[in-house]
Amino acid sequence: MSDDDDPKDTPKLPAIQSRILDASVEIEQEDPLEIVYQHSLFCQVALPRRRPEGRTFERSYRNGSVCMEAGKLWNGHQWVEQPLPAGPKPRLALMHIHSQAIKTRSPYVDIGRSCAEFLDRLGLNTDGGSTYRLFKREMKALAACRLTLGYTEAGKIITLNTQPISRFEAWLTPDGDYAPALWPAELRLSQEYFESLQEHAVPLDPRAVSALAHSALALDVYSFLARRLHSLQKPVKVTWHQFHAQFGQEFKDWRNFKQEFIPAVRAALALYLTAKVEEVTGGLMLHPSLPPVHAASVAVSHGLAAQVRATLPAPLTIKPLKPVTVERFRTLYPRCDPYACKDAFDAWLDSKKPPCSYDAAFMGFAKKWIKGKF
Numbered sequence: 528m529s530d531d532d533d534p535k536d537t538p539k540l541p542a543i544q545s546r547i548l549d550a551s552v553e554i555e556q557e558d559p560l561e562i563v564y565q566h567s568l569f570c571q572v573a574l575p576r577r578r579p580e581g582r583t584f585e586r587s588y589r590n591g592s593v594c595m596e597a598g599k600l601w602n603g604h605q606w607v608e609q610p611l612p613a614g615p616k617p618r619l620a621l622m623h624i625h626s627q628a629i630k631t632r633s634p635y636v637d638i639g640r641s642c643a644e645f646l647d648r649l650g651l652n653t654d655g656g657s658t659y660r661l662f663k664r665e666m667k668a669l670a671a672c673r674l675t676l677g678y679t680e681a682g683k684i685i686t687l688n689t690q691p692i693s694r695f696e697a698w699l700t701p702d703g704d705y706a707p708a709l710w711p712a713e714l715r716l717s718q719e720y721f722e723s724l725q726e727h728a729v730p731l732d733p734r735a736v737s738a739l740a741h742s743a744l745a746l747d748v749y750s751f752l753a754r755r756l757h758s759l760q761k762p763v764k765v766t767w768h769q770f771h772a773q774f775g776q777e778f779k780d781w782r783n784f785k786q787e788f789i790p791a792v793r794a795a796l797a798l799y800l801t802a803k804v805e806e807v808t809g810g811l812m813l814h815p816s817l818p819p820v821h822a823a824s825v826a827v828s829h830g831l832a833a834q835v836r837a838t839l840p841a842p843l844t845i846k847p848l849k850p851v852t853v854e855r856f857r858t859l860y861p862r863c864d865p866y867a868c869k870d871a872f873d874a875w876l877d878s879k880k881p882p883c884s885y886d887a888a889f890m891g892f893a894k895k896w897i898k899g900k901f
Contacts, residue, residue, distance in 0.1 A: 598671030735798035
Protein backbone atom coordinates (compact mmCIF):
# COMPACT_ATOMS: atom_id res chain seq x y z
CA MET A 528 0.00 0.00 0.00
CA SER A 529 1.40 3.39 -0.93
CA ASP A 530 1.38 6.41 1.33
CA ASP A 531 -1.43 7.83 -0.79
CA ASP A 532 -3.55 4.78 0.06
CA ASP A 533 -2.95 4.96 3.80
CA PRO A 534 -6.38 5.32 5.49
CA LYS A 535 -4.77 7.53 8.11
CA ASP A 536 -4.05 10.12 5.43
CA THR A 537 -7.55 9.98 3.93
CA PRO A 538 -9.51 13.07 4.96
CA LYS A 539 -12.78 12.30 6.72
CA LEU A 540 -16.00 14.08 5.95
CA PRO A 541 -17.69 15.92 8.83
CA ALA A 542 -20.21 13.67 10.58
CA ILE A 543 -23.29 15.53 9.34
CA GLN A 544 -22.08 15.65 5.74
CA SER A 545 -21.16 11.97 5.86
CA ARG A 546 -24.58 11.05 7.23
CA ILE A 547 -26.36 12.98 4.48
CA LEU A 548 -24.18 11.40 1.80
CA ASP A 549 -24.78 7.88 3.11
CA ALA A 550 -28.52 8.46 3.26
CA SER A 551 -28.53 9.92 -0.26
CA VAL A 552 -26.80 6.82 -1.66
CA GLU A 553 -29.25 4.53 0.12
CA ILE A 554 -32.25 6.51 -1.11
CA GLU A 555 -30.96 6.32 -4.68
CA GLN A 556 -30.38 2.56 -4.51
CA GLU A 557 -33.28 1.28 -2.42
CA ASP A 558 -36.93 2.08 -1.86
CA PRO A 559 -37.93 2.99 1.72
CA LEU A 560 -39.31 0.29 3.99
CA GLU A 561 -41.80 2.72 5.47
CA ILE A 562 -43.13 6.28 5.23
CA VAL A 563 -43.27 9.06 7.81
CA TYR A 564 -45.76 11.92 7.72
CA GLN A 565 -45.91 15.62 8.54
CA HIS A 566 -49.01 17.78 8.68
CA SER A 567 -49.15 19.81 5.46
CA LEU A 568 -49.58 23.08 7.34
CA PHE A 569 -46.30 22.50 9.17
CA CYS A 570 -44.70 21.99 5.75
CA GLN A 571 -45.83 25.49 4.80
CA VAL A 572 -45.66 27.38 8.10
CA ALA A 573 -42.95 26.03 10.41
CA LEU A 574 -42.78 25.66 14.17
CA PRO A 575 -40.28 27.85 16.04
CA ARG A 576 -36.67 26.97 15.27
CA ARG A 577 -35.28 29.02 18.15
CA ARG A 578 -36.85 29.70 21.52
CA PRO A 579 -39.14 32.71 20.97
CA GLU A 580 -39.60 35.43 23.53
CA GLY A 581 -42.90 35.55 25.33
CA ARG A 582 -45.64 32.92 25.64
CA THR A 583 -47.07 33.04 22.12
CA PHE A 584 -45.71 32.40 18.65
CA GLU A 585 -47.35 33.26 15.33
CA ARG A 586 -46.17 32.49 11.82
CA SER A 587 -48.21 33.17 8.69
CA TYR A 588 -47.63 32.82 4.99
CA ARG A 589 -50.18 33.27 2.24
CA ASN A 590 -53.29 31.22 3.13
CA GLY A 591 -51.83 29.37 6.13
CA SER A 592 -51.09 30.42 9.69
CA VAL A 593 -50.04 28.83 12.98
CA CYS A 594 -50.56 30.38 16.40
CA MET A 595 -49.02 28.58 19.38
CA GLU A 596 -49.57 29.36 23.04
CA ALA A 597 -47.30 27.95 25.74
CA GLY A 598 -49.13 25.88 28.32
CA LYS A 599 -48.76 24.32 31.77
CA LEU A 600 -48.36 20.77 33.07
CA TRP A 601 -49.49 19.40 36.42
CA ASN A 602 -46.56 17.80 38.26
CA GLY A 603 -48.67 16.25 41.01
CA HIS A 604 -48.41 19.28 43.27
CA GLN A 605 -48.74 22.39 41.14
CA TRP A 606 -49.04 23.72 37.59
CA VAL A 607 -45.66 24.30 35.99
CA GLU A 608 -45.33 26.69 33.06
CA GLN A 609 -43.71 25.17 29.96
CA PRO A 610 -41.87 27.10 27.24
CA LEU A 611 -42.89 27.03 23.60
CA PRO A 612 -41.47 23.98 21.75
CA ALA A 613 -38.57 24.85 19.46
CA GLY A 614 -35.86 23.21 17.38
CA PRO A 615 -35.64 19.88 15.53
CA LYS A 616 -36.74 17.55 18.35
CA PRO A 617 -40.44 18.58 18.45
CA ARG A 618 -40.52 18.26 14.64
CA LEU A 619 -39.13 14.73 14.77
CA ALA A 620 -41.49 13.74 17.54
CA LEU A 621 -44.50 15.11 15.65
CA MET A 622 -43.49 13.17 12.53
CA HIS A 623 -43.26 9.99 14.56
CA ILE A 624 -46.62 10.61 16.23
CA HIS A 625 -48.26 11.58 12.91
CA SER A 626 -46.93 8.46 11.22
CA GLN A 627 -48.26 6.12 13.87
CA ALA A 628 -51.67 7.83 13.83
CA ILE A 629 -51.90 7.63 10.02
CA LYS A 630 -50.79 4.00 9.82
CA THR A 631 -53.13 2.78 12.55
CA ARG A 632 -55.94 5.23 11.68
CA SER A 633 -56.29 5.89 15.39
CA PRO A 634 -55.69 8.93 17.62
CA TYR A 635 -54.13 6.58 20.19
CA VAL A 636 -50.40 6.39 19.47
CA ASP A 637 -47.95 3.82 20.80
CA ILE A 638 -44.93 5.76 22.07
CA GLY A 639 -42.95 2.86 23.53
CA ARG A 640 -42.40 2.07 27.18
CA SER A 641 -39.21 4.00 27.75
CA CYS A 642 -37.62 7.27 26.76
CA ALA A 643 -34.69 5.37 25.23
CA GLU A 644 -36.99 3.34 22.96
CA PHE A 645 -38.83 6.44 21.77
CA LEU A 646 -35.61 8.35 21.11
CA ASP A 647 -34.23 5.35 19.24
CA ARG A 648 -37.29 5.32 16.98
CA LEU A 649 -36.59 8.95 16.14
CA GLY A 650 -32.93 8.23 15.39
CA LEU A 651 -31.65 10.47 18.19
CA ASN A 652 -28.57 9.89 20.30
CA THR A 653 -29.48 8.21 23.58
CA ASP A 654 -25.99 7.92 25.04
CA GLY A 655 -25.97 10.84 27.44
CA GLY A 656 -28.24 12.30 30.06
CA SER A 657 -28.23 15.68 28.35
CA THR A 658 -30.11 14.17 25.39
CA TYR A 659 -32.88 12.97 27.68
CA ARG A 660 -33.15 16.32 29.45
CA LEU A 661 -33.27 18.38 26.25
CA PHE A 662 -35.69 16.04 24.51
CA LYS A 663 -38.08 15.76 27.44
CA ARG A 664 -38.01 19.54 27.93
CA GLU A 665 -39.13 20.09 24.33
CA MET A 666 -41.70 17.31 24.45
CA LYS A 667 -43.18 18.66 27.66
CA ALA A 668 -43.52 22.00 25.90
CA LEU A 669 -45.17 20.29 22.93
CA ALA A 670 -47.56 18.31 25.14
CA ALA A 671 -48.66 21.45 27.00
CA CYS A 672 -48.99 23.93 24.13
CA ARG A 673 -52.23 24.99 22.49
CA LEU A 674 -52.30 25.24 18.73
CA THR A 675 -54.55 27.27 16.45
CA LEU A 676 -54.42 26.50 12.73
CA GLY A 677 -55.74 28.88 10.11
CA TYR A 678 -56.05 27.93 6.46
CA THR A 679 -58.21 28.22 3.36
CA GLU A 680 -59.84 25.13 1.91
CA ALA A 681 -62.33 24.88 -0.96
CA GLY A 682 -63.04 28.60 -0.79
CA LYS A 683 -63.67 28.54 2.96
CA ILE A 684 -61.61 30.25 5.67
CA ILE A 685 -61.08 27.78 8.51
CA THR A 686 -59.83 28.31 12.06
CA LEU A 687 -59.04 25.13 13.99
CA ASN A 688 -58.47 25.50 17.73
CA THR A 689 -56.84 22.43 19.16
CA GLN A 690 -54.32 20.99 21.55
CA PRO A 691 -52.47 18.34 19.50
CA ILE A 692 -51.85 16.04 22.47
CA SER A 693 -54.93 15.81 24.66
CA ARG A 694 -53.59 13.15 27.06
CA PHE A 695 -49.92 12.51 27.71
CA GLU A 696 -49.35 10.87 31.08
CA ALA A 697 -45.71 10.09 30.33
CA TRP A 698 -44.53 13.60 31.02
CA LEU A 699 -46.31 13.76 34.37
CA THR A 700 -44.11 11.11 35.99
CA PRO A 701 -41.05 12.62 37.73
CA ASP A 702 -37.87 10.64 37.12
CA GLY A 703 -35.71 12.16 39.82
CA ASP A 704 -32.42 12.57 37.99
CA TYR A 705 -32.09 12.29 34.22
CA ALA A 706 -32.45 8.50 34.11
CA PRO A 707 -35.27 7.45 31.72
CA ALA A 708 -38.53 6.71 33.48
CA LEU A 709 -40.98 4.10 32.28
CA TRP A 710 -43.81 5.58 30.27
CA PRO A 711 -47.37 4.48 29.63
CA ALA A 712 -47.75 2.74 26.28
CA GLU A 713 -49.63 5.46 24.44
CA LEU A 714 -50.69 9.07 24.09
CA ARG A 715 -53.91 10.43 22.61
CA LEU A 716 -54.24 13.09 19.93
CA SER A 717 -57.21 15.42 20.15
CA GLN A 718 -60.00 14.42 17.78
CA GLU A 719 -59.88 17.74 15.91
CA TYR A 720 -56.17 17.48 15.27
CA PHE A 721 -56.43 13.81 14.31
CA GLU A 722 -59.15 14.50 11.75
CA SER A 723 -57.15 17.40 10.28
CA LEU A 724 -54.08 15.15 10.04
CA GLN A 725 -56.01 12.49 8.13
CA GLU A 726 -56.84 15.05 5.44
CA HIS A 727 -53.52 16.89 5.31
CA ALA A 728 -50.69 14.38 5.81
CA VAL A 729 -47.58 14.72 3.60
CA PRO A 730 -45.45 11.56 3.08
CA LEU A 731 -41.69 11.83 3.70
CA ASP A 732 -38.74 9.46 3.44
CA PRO A 733 -37.65 8.49 6.98
CA ARG A 734 -34.00 8.16 5.88
CA ALA A 735 -33.98 11.79 4.78
CA VAL A 736 -35.66 12.89 8.00
CA SER A 737 -33.09 11.02 10.09
CA ALA A 738 -30.17 12.49 8.11
CA LEU A 739 -31.49 16.03 8.64
CA ALA A 740 -32.28 15.55 12.33
CA HIS A 741 -29.57 18.01 13.33
CA SER A 742 -31.26 21.02 11.71
CA ALA A 743 -34.77 22.39 12.18
CA LEU A 744 -34.33 24.59 9.09
CA ALA A 745 -33.21 21.68 6.88
CA LEU A 746 -36.19 19.61 8.08
CA ASP A 747 -38.48 22.54 7.27
CA VAL A 748 -37.01 22.95 3.77
CA TYR A 749 -37.30 19.24 3.00
CA SER A 750 -40.90 19.13 4.24
CA PHE A 751 -41.78 22.27 2.29
CA LEU A 752 -40.33 20.94 -0.97
CA ALA A 753 -42.04 17.57 -0.47
CA ARG A 754 -45.40 19.32 -0.29
CA ARG A 755 -44.85 22.12 -2.80
CA LEU A 756 -43.07 20.53 -5.75
CA HIS A 757 -45.52 17.68 -6.18
CA SER A 758 -48.47 20.08 -6.28
CA LEU A 759 -47.00 22.44 -8.90
CA GLN A 760 -48.45 22.45 -12.39
CA LYS A 761 -45.82 24.78 -13.86
CA PRO A 762 -42.44 26.24 -12.79
CA VAL A 763 -42.61 28.93 -10.11
CA LYS A 764 -39.91 31.37 -9.04
CA VAL A 765 -39.71 32.06 -5.32
CA THR A 766 -37.54 35.00 -4.32
CA TRP A 767 -35.23 35.15 -1.33
CA HIS A 768 -37.53 37.81 0.11
CA GLN A 769 -40.49 35.41 -0.15
CA PHE A 770 -38.55 32.60 1.50
CA HIS A 771 -37.50 35.05 4.21
CA ALA A 772 -41.13 35.96 4.85
CA GLN A 773 -42.10 32.29 5.02
CA PHE A 774 -39.21 30.72 6.93
CA GLY A 775 -36.97 33.46 8.29
CA GLN A 776 -39.08 35.68 10.44
CA GLU A 777 -36.52 35.49 13.24
CA PHE A 778 -33.97 37.12 10.90
CA LYS A 779 -34.23 40.91 10.61
CA ASP A 780 -32.04 40.99 7.50
CA TRP A 781 -32.97 38.66 4.64
CA ARG A 782 -29.31 38.44 3.63
CA ASN A 783 -28.41 36.79 6.94
CA PHE A 784 -31.32 34.41 6.44
CA LYS A 785 -30.12 33.54 2.94
CA GLN A 786 -26.69 32.54 4.28
CA GLU A 787 -28.32 29.89 6.49
CA PHE A 788 -31.09 28.98 4.09
CA ILE A 789 -28.98 27.98 1.07
CA PRO A 790 -27.00 25.25 2.94
CA ALA A 791 -30.30 23.90 4.28
CA VAL A 792 -31.71 23.78 0.72
CA ARG A 793 -28.64 21.94 -0.53
CA ALA A 794 -28.88 19.40 2.28
CA ALA A 795 -32.58 18.81 1.55
CA LEU A 796 -31.97 18.43 -2.20
CA ALA A 797 -29.21 15.89 -1.57
CA LEU A 798 -31.91 13.67 -0.06
CA TYR A 799 -34.87 14.61 -2.27
CA LEU A 800 -33.43 13.11 -5.43
CA THR A 801 -36.39 13.76 -7.74
CA ALA A 802 -36.67 17.44 -6.80
CA LYS A 803 -36.22 19.86 -9.68
CA VAL A 804 -34.95 23.06 -8.12
CA GLU A 805 -32.47 25.52 -9.59
CA GLU A 806 -30.90 28.65 -8.20
CA VAL A 807 -31.65 31.70 -10.32
CA THR A 808 -31.04 35.41 -9.91
CA GLY A 809 -32.89 36.55 -6.81
CA GLY A 810 -34.17 33.18 -5.61
CA LEU A 811 -35.02 29.61 -6.58
CA MET A 812 -36.97 28.22 -9.54
CA LEU A 813 -39.24 25.37 -8.43
CA HIS A 814 -40.33 22.87 -11.08
CA PRO A 815 -43.06 20.22 -10.89
CA SER A 816 -41.40 17.11 -9.47
CA LEU A 817 -42.18 13.61 -8.36
CA PRO A 818 -42.70 13.31 -4.59
CA PRO A 819 -39.78 12.12 -2.45
CA VAL A 820 -41.68 8.94 -1.56
CA HIS A 821 -43.43 6.86 -4.21
CA ALA A 822 -46.10 4.93 -2.40
CA ALA A 823 -46.50 2.46 -5.27
CA SER A 824 -42.83 1.48 -5.23
CA VAL A 825 -42.91 1.00 -1.47
CA ALA A 826 -45.93 -1.27 -1.80
CA VAL A 827 -44.56 -3.34 -4.68
CA SER A 828 -41.05 -3.72 -3.29
CA HIS A 829 -42.00 -4.68 0.23
CA GLY A 830 -45.44 -6.25 -0.03
CA LEU A 831 -47.11 -3.44 1.90
CA ALA A 832 -49.68 -2.44 -0.71
CA ALA A 833 -52.72 -2.70 1.52
CA GLN A 834 -51.04 -0.94 4.42
CA VAL A 835 -49.66 1.89 2.32
CA ARG A 836 -52.89 2.48 0.43
CA ALA A 837 -54.73 2.63 3.74
CA THR A 838 -52.46 5.44 4.94
CA LEU A 839 -52.83 7.69 1.89
CA PRO A 840 -55.52 10.30 1.27
CA ALA A 841 -58.28 9.33 -1.12
CA PRO A 842 -57.50 10.24 -4.74
CA LEU A 843 -59.43 12.98 -6.50
CA THR A 844 -61.06 10.41 -8.76
CA ILE A 845 -61.85 6.75 -8.17
CA LYS A 846 -61.41 5.86 -11.84
CA PRO A 847 -58.49 3.37 -12.07
CA LEU A 848 -55.92 3.01 -14.82
CA LYS A 849 -56.10 -0.12 -16.89
CA PRO A 850 -53.22 -2.55 -16.25
CA VAL A 851 -52.16 -2.25 -19.89
CA THR A 852 -51.92 1.54 -19.47
CA VAL A 853 -49.78 1.21 -16.37
CA GLU A 854 -47.51 -1.24 -18.19
CA ARG A 855 -47.23 1.06 -21.21
CA PHE A 856 -46.37 4.02 -18.98
CA ARG A 857 -43.64 2.06 -17.21
CA THR A 858 -42.22 0.89 -20.53
CA LEU A 859 -42.04 4.43 -21.89
CA TYR A 860 -40.95 6.09 -18.64
CA PRO A 861 -39.23 3.45 -16.50
CA ARG A 862 -37.88 5.94 -13.96
CA CYS A 863 -41.23 7.57 -13.24
CA ASP A 864 -44.19 6.64 -11.08
CA PRO A 865 -47.46 6.20 -13.05
CA TYR A 866 -49.55 6.82 -9.95
CA ALA A 867 -47.83 10.10 -9.18
CA CYS A 868 -48.59 11.12 -12.76
CA LYS A 869 -52.17 9.93 -12.29
CA ASP A 870 -52.55 12.14 -9.19
CA ALA A 871 -51.38 15.14 -11.22
CA PHE A 872 -53.69 14.16 -14.08
CA ASP A 873 -56.70 13.85 -11.77
CA ALA A 874 -55.95 17.25 -10.24
CA TRP A 875 -55.71 18.75 -13.73
CA LEU A 876 -58.98 17.07 -14.75
CA ASP A 877 -60.79 18.42 -11.71
CA SER A 878 -61.73 21.62 -13.55
CA LYS A 879 -62.06 20.01 -17.00
CA LYS A 880 -64.73 18.10 -18.85
CA PRO A 881 -64.29 14.33 -18.38
CA PRO A 882 -62.48 12.84 -21.41
CA CYS A 883 -64.07 10.22 -23.65
CA SER A 884 -61.16 7.86 -22.98
CA TYR A 885 -59.60 8.31 -19.56
CA ASP A 886 -56.56 6.13 -20.29
CA ALA A 887 -55.84 7.71 -23.69
CA ALA A 888 -56.10 11.19 -22.18
CA PHE A 889 -53.83 10.10 -19.34
CA MET A 890 -51.09 8.97 -21.75
CA GLY A 891 -51.35 12.26 -23.64
CA PHE A 892 -51.03 14.15 -20.36
CA ALA A 893 -48.07 11.98 -19.34
CA LYS A 894 -45.98 13.10 -22.33
CA LYS A 895 -46.12 16.70 -21.13
CA TRP A 896 -45.97 15.82 -17.43
CA ILE A 897 -42.67 13.98 -17.91
CA LYS A 898 -41.21 17.11 -19.55
CA GLY A 899 -42.38 19.27 -16.63
CA LYS A 900 -45.06 21.09 -18.60
CA PHE A 901 -47.75 20.35 -16.02
